[in-house]
Amino acid sequence: MLPTSREKILDVAEARFAQRGYAGVGLREVADAAGLGKSSLFHHFPTKAALYGAVLDRVIERIEQRMRPALEPGGDPREQLSAAVVALIDTLAEDPPAARLLLRTVFEDDDLSPTEAPELMASEQRLDALIARIARVITDGVASGAFRPISAPDAIQTLIGAVVFPFASGEFGEKLAGEIFSAEAIARRKREVLALIQFGWMRPHSQGDPS
Amino acid sequence: MLPTSREKILDVAEARFAQRGYAGVGLREVADAAGLGKSSLFHHFPTKAALYGAVLDRVIERIEQRMRPALEPGGDPREQLSAAVVALIDTLAEDPPAARLLLRTVFEDDDLSPTEAPELMASEQRLDALIARIARVITDGVASGAFRPISAPDAIQTLIGAVVFPFASGEFGEKLAGEIFSAEAIARRKREVLALIQFGWMRPHSQGDPS
DNA sequence: TTGCCGTCCGACCGATCGGTCGTCTAAGGT
DNA sequence: ACCTTAGACGACCGATCGGTCGGACGGCAA
Numbered sequence: 001m002l003p004t005s006r007e008k009i010l011d012v013a014e015a016r017f018a019q020r021g022y023a024g025v026g027l028r029e030v031a032d033a034a035g036l037g038k039s040s041l042f043h044h045f046p047t048k049a050a051l052y053g054a055v056l057d058r059v060i061e062r063i064e065q066r067m068r069p070a071l072e073p074g075g076d077p078r079e080q081l082s083a084a085v086v087a088l089i090d091t092l093a094e095d096p097p098a099a100r101l102l103l104r105t106v107f108e109d110d111d112l113s114p115t116e117a118p119e120l121m122a123s124e125q126r127l128d129a130l131i132a133r134i135a136r137v138i139t140d141g142v143a144s145g146a147f148r149p150i151s152a153p154d155a156i157q158t159l160i161g162a163v164v165f166p167f168a169s170g171e172f173g174e175k176l177a178g179e180i181f182s183a184e185a186i187a188r189r190k191r192e193v194l195a196l197i198q199f200g201w202m203r204p205h206s207q208g209d210p211s
Numbered sequence: 212m213l214p215t216s217r218e219k220i221l222d223v224a225e226a227r228f229a230q231r232g233y234a235g236v237g238l239r240e241v242a243d244a245a246g247l248g249k250s251s252l253f254h255h256f257p258t259k260a261a262l263y264g265a266v267l268d269r270v271i272e273r274i275e276q277r278m279r280p281a282l283e284p285g286g287d288p289r290e291q292l293s294a295a296v297v298a299l300i301d302t303l304a305e306d307p308p309a310a311r312l313l314l315r316t317v318f319e320d321d322d323l324s325p326t327e328a329p330e331l332m333a334s335e336q337r338l339d340a341l342i343a344r345i346a347r348v349i350t351d352g353v354a355s356g357a358f359r360p361i362s363a364p365d366a367i368q369t370l371i372g373a374v375v376f377p378f379a380s381g382e383f384g385e386k387l388a389g390e391i392f393s394a395e396a397i398a399r400r401k402r403e404v405l406a407l408i409q410f411g412w413m414r415p416h417s418q419g420d421p422s
Numbered sequence: 423t424t425g426c427c428g429t430c431c432g433a434c435c436g437a438t439c440g441g442t443c444g445t446c447t448a449a450g451g452t
Numbered sequence: 453a454c455c456t457t458a459g460a461c462g463a464c465c466g467a468t469c470g471g472t473c474g475g476a477c478g479g480c481a482a
């Protein structure tokens with residue numbers, strides 16, 4: 001039950017990177033919070049960027065695992081998309097720092113570009129594959145008539161903004177709508193996004209595949 | 212036409228803070244890019260936090276000015292909300308670093324909390340007032356029957372995510388949907404969000420105020 | 423017992439951080 | 453002609469940054 005040092009480091013680093021960002025977190029701070037000396041970190045991760053990469057990879061893997069069953073090919077695109085969104089929301093809700101970490105990572109395309117931090121390439125590819133699968137579900141749905149003729153990339157941008165941002169909004173979001181990670185707030189977010197998908201993207205009064 | 216040193220500093224700092232975040236930007240970097248020595252910055256802004264505050268304030272003021280006419284009390288809430296969103300998108304599109312700066316600021320609720328950086332209080336209050344006005348439009352619309360019974364705070368979270376995030380998504384967004392700030396991309400974003408409001412939130416086949 | 427190995431540590435490195443200080447210069451008012 | 457003032461500058465400060473290094477400790481296999 002007691003976590004290994006490596007896991008402890010990852011847990012602490014995930015929370016700190018989410019709160020203060022890559023440049024804002026010192027390795028000393030992480031080491032202290034993990035109950036280790038700073039130099040001990042380097043026995044588990046060769047560089048700060050590698051530590052960040054490991055943290056990010058763990059988060060993306062969790063999300064991928066939870067969303068995978070919903071996205072398996074061959075099903076009703078409407079149900080696939082809805083189930084995928086619910087799975088994503090559940091995963092973000094169980095790992096509070098995750099949402100903010102993901103959005104911060106998107107914003108750090110300078111310092112954390114895969115060119116400079118090759119340890120992030122694997123994570124990026126996995127995320128790309130996941131997004132491609134979602135895009136596929138949307139384009140399939142449009143092709144079958146289940147969805148209006150929406151643009152998959154734009155729909156995905158909207159989806160990320162509407163799903164991930166609220167769980168990353170911290171004090172701002174709490175002042176606006178109360179506790180972010182309460183069961184009620186999570187349920188409200190699901191309703192909000194599912195309604196968006198249903199009324200905004202699904203074709204009304206259509207039973208879908210016209211074949 | 213040639214900008215004053217102060218304006219030059221603000222322009223450079225806005226771009227840098229948006230790209231690398233508060234902790235990730237050194238004052239030396241800002242000074243160099245502005246064509247000044249580092250110590251000259253302190254003749255215009257007493258601390259780094261004050262500089263960030265001035266940058267943020269300028270961004271929020273621009274947004275507020277552009278959205279104000281759309282939000283003046285007494286009008287059709289549907290038109291008010293749509294016009295406000297269009298105004299916001301236009302403003303973000305004209306000032307590319309703005310969206311990312313705003314979201315980053317939301318995420319920095321630790322280091323940049325108004326308690327520690329009192330120069331941000333004014334900006335925060337102005338932003339709160341702006342959001343309150345939007346919330347008012349939504350609740351009015353719900354009361355008059357123009358909107359479904361949606362929750363204003365949740366709707367605002369969705370709106371921020373769907374409007375602001377895409378313009379802050381940088382390389383990630385460009386890989387997904389091409390140039391973010393092209394005229395076509397801006398038009399697509401407007402269509403996307405306006406459709407969301409219309410189909411997702413407006414009551415169908417209703418002419419609104421039943422009085 | 424011996425030797426190895428994974429883990430951890432304190433001391434240290436050069437670089438950079440935000441910020442201070444004293445000085446110099448150019449413009450403007452009297 | 454004089455003095456004030458704003459703006460800019462280089463030198464410098466203590467603190468912290470990511471990262472290195474040599475060694476100490478404990479478990480385990482031979």
